[in-house]
Amino acid sequence: MSREGSHRACCPESPASWMQLGPGLPHITKPKEGMHRPRTGVRVAVLAMILGSTTLPARLAAQTTERQNVASTRRARDDSVAVAVALRRFLTAFENLDWPPFRAAFSDSATIFHPAPEMAERVEGPRGIDSTFQRVFADIRTHSSGGPPYHRLSPTDLRIQPLSPGLVLVTFQLRNAERLARRTIVFRKEGSDWRILHLHASNIPVKP
Numbered sequence: 001m002s003r004e005g006s007h008r009a010c011c012p013e014s015p016a017s018w019m020q021l022g023p024g025l026p027h028i029t030k031p032k033e034g035m036h037r038p039r040t041g042v043r044v045a046v047l048a049m050i051l052g053s054t055t056l057p058a059r060l061a062a063q064t065t066e067r068q069n070v071a072s073t074r075r076a077r078d079d080s081v082a083v084a085v086a087l088r089r090f091l092t093a094f095e096n097l098d099w100p101p102f103r104a105a106f107s108d109s110a111t112i113f114h115p116a117p118e119m120a121e122r123v124e125g126p127r128g129i130d131s132t133f134q135r136v137f138a139d140i141r142t143h144s145s146g147g148p149p150y151h152r153l154s155p156t157d158l159r160i161q162p163l164s165p166g167l168v169l170v171t172f173q174l175r176n177a178e179r180l181a182r183r184t185i186v187f188r189k190e191g192s193d194w195r196i197l198h199l200h201a202s203n204i205p206v207k208p
Contacts, residue, residue, distance in 0.1 A: 076162040083160055083168045083187045086194040091155070096148035097137050103129070107188060107195040115181065115201040155183075168194070179203045 086105070093102035112123040114132060123132050144150040155172035162168050166189040174181035186198040 075165060079162045079165075079168055079189075080160045083170060083194050086187060087155075087160075087170055087185070090196065091153045095151060095153055097140060097150050098148070099134075099137065102133070105196055106199075107190060107197050110196050111198050113200045113202070115203045167197075175206075177206065179205050 089101060090105040092098075093105065106129055108126050110124070110129060112129065112132070114120075114123065114136075116136075119132055123129065140150050141147075153174060156175060158170070158172040160168060160170050168187045170183075170185040170187060172183055174183065181201065181203045184198075184200040185196055187194045188197040189195075
């Protein structure tokens with residue numbers, strides 16, 4: 001055997017190429033003829049595992065966001081239904097001039113803008129609510145021919161808009177032959193009850 005042949009037998013040539021399955025994986029030398037080659041299926045499985053591990057956090061985040069959106073939609077729907085019930089209870093108490101449930105509809109920290117010019121300034125707190133609405137109740141009884149109900153409150157263009165968990169905005173209009181009454185009410189959840197945090201009332205005369 002020549003010296004050149006002997007050198008080739010004990011010192012084989014380096015591999016002609018390197019393979020890399022993915023970022024961060026070690027280089028794997030290309031096997032020589034006759035040596036066991038890694039199965040393609042194994043390499044694909046490893047690649048799928050690596051890629052899967054990089055996309056898993058994104059999939060989990062998307063699933064979490066979807067669950068949060070579903071929960072938020074369900075909560076907004078439930079809040080809207082509960083506020084619709086609270087609004088109807090408030091309006092019925094007002095129609096009947098039933099003071100206990102009417103008064104219970106307001107938060108102790110409520111603020112109110114009355115539509116009457118003689119009550120132009122903002123009303124706030126339990127004392128302000130009691131004094132102004134007791135005058136309103138007395139005036140309605142004076143001008144009513146009988147009751148209950150002493151007057152009718154039939155909202156039109158009712159819109160209930162959840163603003164955030166525990167806070168809902170309600171707007172509607174009341175119409176009669178003399179005026180268009182515009183109402184804005186903010187309900188806040190206090191414990192298990194929905195109470196009025198703010199009431200803004202304004203009236204516009206209707207042109208004949």
